[in-house]
Amino acid sequence: MSELTVQQPDVEKHSLDLKRIFFMCMGLGLFALIYWCPPLPDAVDPLGKHFELTREAKGALAIFALAATWWVFEVVPIGVTSLAIGTMQALFLIRTPSAAFKDFMDPSVLFIFGSIVIGMVFTKTGLTKRLAYKMLAIVGEKTSMIYLGCFVMTALLTHLMAHTAVAATMFPLLMTIHALYSDSENPTRFGKGLFIGMAYVAGAGSIITLLGAARGAVALGFYKDIMDVDISFFELTWYMFPIGWLMVFLLWGFTMLFFRPEKSSIEGLQERSKRMYKELGRWSRNEIATVVLVLATILLIALKNFIPALGALDKTGIMLCSTIGFFMLNILDLNDLEEIPWNIILLFAGAMSIGFCLWETGAAKWLAVNWLLLFQDAPGIVFILGMAFFVMMMTNFIMNVAAIAISLPVALVIAPYLGVTGEVILFSSLVVAGMPFLLLVGAAPNAIAYNSKQFTTGEFVKYGIPASVLLMLVTWLAVAVIWPMMGMTTMIPVT
Secondary structure, X not given: OHHHHHHOOOHHHXXXXXXXXXXXXXXXXXXXXXXXOOOOOOEEOOOOOEEOOOHHHHHHHHHHHHHHHHHHHOOOOHHHHHHHHHHHHHHOOOOOHHHHHHHHHOHXXXXXXXXXXXXXXHHHHOHHHHHHHHHHHHHOOEHHHHHHHHHHHHHHHHOOOOHHHHHHHHHXXXXXXXXXXXXXXXXXXXXXXXXXXXXXXXXXXXXXOOOOOHHHHHHHHHHHHHHOOOOOHHHHHHHHHHHHHHHHHHHHHHHHHHOOOOOOEOOOHHHHHHHHHHHOOOOOHHHHHXXXXXXXXXXXXXXXXXXXXXXXXXXXXXXXXXXXXXXXXXXXXXXXXXXXXHHHHHHHHHHHHHHHHHHHOOHHHHHHHHHHHOOOOOXXXXXXXXHHHHHHHHOOOOOHHHHHHHHHHHHHHXXXXXXXXXXXXXXXXXXXXXXXXXXXXXXXXXXXXXXXXXXXXXHHHHHHHHHHHHHHXXXXXXXXXXXXXXXXXXXXXXX
């Protein structure tokens, strides 16, 4: 019998995956359809300026369609799709090879690399277990409270440090918690809720202060250049605080609705967590060194926003100093370097490349002008939500700062004719730009959460649709009710 078994053909290995082939061809078909379609009309903004959709811009949109299809349906590893983005830019002369592939080592990509390394160090030194056991001893055994405890911790950390670093820090902690929940390596509803919820909440928390992400500071500077209005750190926090925390608690409810855990509680978890924490013993030298190095890195990046003398320091350089320090102190070694999830790094490298491609070829501007002109005669609230929807969708594909930058100038020209203030346009854009719930490339926490293997890219899109609807409803509530109650002028009489 054993000989017969060995000689049987491996049917599963050699069978065709027709679904995968279909979506692979679909991506290539969309590329061909857009790239070789006849020239499309120029976009014309309210001031009469024309934006041509050049051959290169059409090429950028074509690659954009291919990448989105391949990412969503995961026809090849997500990092390989990113390689296709750079390769097709070079082969079809959409951008020069040096420009297309230079973005793969953009400072933002290296910042994500450094953040992931911090998460690895927390796991290797045992700090993750200390944090997990301590938190579980506090929140108790109910899985609903474990969700809430993890989400609140994630949101609080984003007030002080970049949401990428927060996600990388929380990731190993959540892995430890899930290991206590299930012995199986198979995905669970609780696991999906932990990691997808963490990614969503990291975005919600990051809108509250300028420390949560670079997008806030860049957008405020951009707004000052256009409108000559200076919005302070504290003013931004004042208006964003209720919206961010409202989203955190709504996302907790969302998680309980869509990812209700298989178990309502984990019996004996609280006592077991206390016992396991004690068994860890005294803090090791590596744990202490890691905490000191990470806190110094966070503090230095945070102080950049308040101390002019530190303003010239690059946050990626500071982050990479911590990476170098871990190796200098022998906390990490060569084996750890080889364990870094390069698939996730490549994912964001490709996202940066297609983002810059859409920006530099003018394709993104052409899209923004055509979309916003649809609302130039609409009621003010509809125009605001239309602008927010565009930013929300675009930030799933390109840098959120770029999504704001390409649409804000056009929106600010139209806004006065509809009785809409520039301030509400800016703040509503910042709300949705921080929460790209549809694609992994929308934000680093999304991709970091994916590394848990608890969900597929298709599942992320599936649950991201109702989450995005929830975000738009909260944005409407902020514009129509919350911000006016707090003193923001959202509408002005049209003369």
